[in-house]
Amino acid sequence: MSSQYPELKGFYHLRETIGSGGFAKVKLAYHALTGEKVAIKIMDKRALGDDLPRVKTEIAAMKELCHQHICKLYQVLETETRFYMVLEYCPEGELFDYIVSKDRLDEAEARIFFRQIVSAVAYIHIKGYAHRDLKPENLLLDEDQNLKLIDFGLCAKPKGGMENHLFTCCGSPAYAAPELISGKQYLGAEADLWSMGVLLYALLCGYLPFDDEKIPSLYRKIQSGKYEVPDWLTPESSILIAQMLQVDPKRRISIQQLINHPWLRKGFNIPCEFESKYKMTLDEDCLTELAVHYGQKRREMETKVSEWNYDYLTASYFLLLEKKMKGRPVRLLQKPTATDKSKVRP
Numbered sequence: 001m002s003s004q005y006p007e008l009k010g011f012y013h014l015r016e017t018i019g020s021g022g023f024a025k026v027k028l029a030y031h032a033l034t035g036e037k038v039a040i041k042i043m044d045k046r047a048l049g050d051d052l053p054r055v056k057t058e059i060a061a062m063k064e065l066c067h068q069h070i071c072k073l074y075q076v077l078e079t080e081t082r083f084y085m086v087l088e089y090c091p092e093g094e095l096f097d098y099i100v101s102k103d104r105l106d107e108a109e110a111r112i113f114f115r116q117i118v119s120a121v122a123y124i125h126i127k128g129y130a131h132r133d134l135k136p137e138n139l140l141l142d143e144d145q146n147l148k149l150i151d152f153g154l155c156a157k158p159k160g161g162m163e164n165h166l167f168t169c170c171g172s173p174a175y176a177a178p179e180l181i182s183g184k185q186y187l188g189a190e191a192d193l194w195s196m197g198v199l200l201y202a203l204l205c206g207y208l209p210f211d212d213e214k215i216p217s218l219y220r221k222i223q224s225g226k227y228e229v230p231d232w233l234t235p236e237s238s239i240l241i242a243q244m245l246q247v248d249p250k251r252r253i254s255i256q257q258l259i260n261h262p263w264l265r266k267g268f269n270i271p272c273e274f275e276s277k278y279k280m281t282l283d284e285d286c287l288t289e290l291a292v293h294y295g296q297k298r299r300e301m302e303t304k305v306s307e308w309n310y311d312y313l314t315a316s317y318f319l320l321l322e323k324k325m326k327g328r329p330v331r332l333l334q335k336p337t338a339t340d341k342s343k344v345r346p
């Protein structure tokens with residue numbers, strides 16, 4: 001197996017494939033130094049074809065984005081035939097499957113998830129990025145049932161959104177804003193807000209507001225802005241959804257208004273926090289553990305880590321920090337010497 005991915009040998013122990021799409025697959029793996037689980041997205045350059053620039057967009061975006069509700073990028077490897085993205089592993093899978101398993105969510109549970117989605121989207125908008133493909137399949141659940149946003153840039157569309165291109169890239173147009181499918185110039189932020197309205201509807205209803213197996217009639221439904229309001233929706237929920245599913249993007253609620261919206265504040269009484277919980281300063285314990293492991297002075301290690309090369313050292317630092325945040329010992333697994341190869345992996 002690892003002979004198939006020689007660049008990973010000794011650094012990651014590969015396990016089963018947990019996802020596969022057109023030009024990419026995602027495999028579960030263990031980061032050798034920390035024993036932590038990661039998800040490695042492996043993309044074949046040849047299969048990517050003219051979608052290659054989107055991967056560079058996605059990598060550049062994810063290097064910039066460091067937030068508690070965005071799937072963390074740990075390391076990037078590039079060979080002449082492949083890209084590897086070492087990403088945060090989310091053991092509970094897609095929000096999509098979670099909604100299906102529960103039929104639909106009650107308002108209280110939907111609110112918890114939606115606050116996390118608003119937090120992630122507000123953060124990326126402030127960083128100058130629009131996701132452009134927000135849907136429950138792109139929201140994963142970690143072991144604490146917290147949401148992590150994935151699939152950046154790969155589906156980021158050129159301005160003006162050419163239908164066939166939009167359609168072929170992101171798969172489901174059911175979340176696409178009316179201005180986006182009518183081929184007008186669109187603001188990514190406004191299109192994201194529409195998709196979030198469709199997402200909230202899906203959370204609370206368990207099905208889509210606009211659906212049709214024929215694309216032209218689906219587009220007509222989206223552009224009409226008319227959707228069914230089931231009787232289990234509270235008036236407050238219906239009002240919020242209506243403010244997001246405004247066909248005219250200039251009448252649509254903005255992310256700033258959303259953060260403070262009464263529906264989102266109910267039971268919390270604080271606005272959605274969207275700042276990243278990651279500190280900009282380096283963690284002393286992690287630096288010391290890395291310095292000892294690599295036999296370097298702490299200052300030298302601090303300088304090296306601060307380069308943020310998204311190499312194995314960046315991954316090791318972030319994963320040690322993960323261990324610390326989860327209350328696990330901030331320890332690297334010692335390099336196996338020839339004798340203790342027999343030791344069972346953690």
Ligand SMILES: Cn1cc(Br)cc1C(=O)Nc1[nH]nc2c1CN(C(=O)N[C@H](CN1CCCC1)c1ccccc1)C21CC1
Nearest residue numbers: 018019020021024025039087088089090091092093137150
């Ligand atoms: C499905 N599943 C079930 C369990 Br239990 C864990 C998982 C799981 O996939 N966990 C997981 N952790 N981290 C990741 C994943 C999946 N994953 C993904 O990036 N998954 C996406 C899923 N996209 C949704 C719509 C189109 C494709 C993917 C992208 C390309 C090829 C295959 C999959 C990452 C790497 C970020």
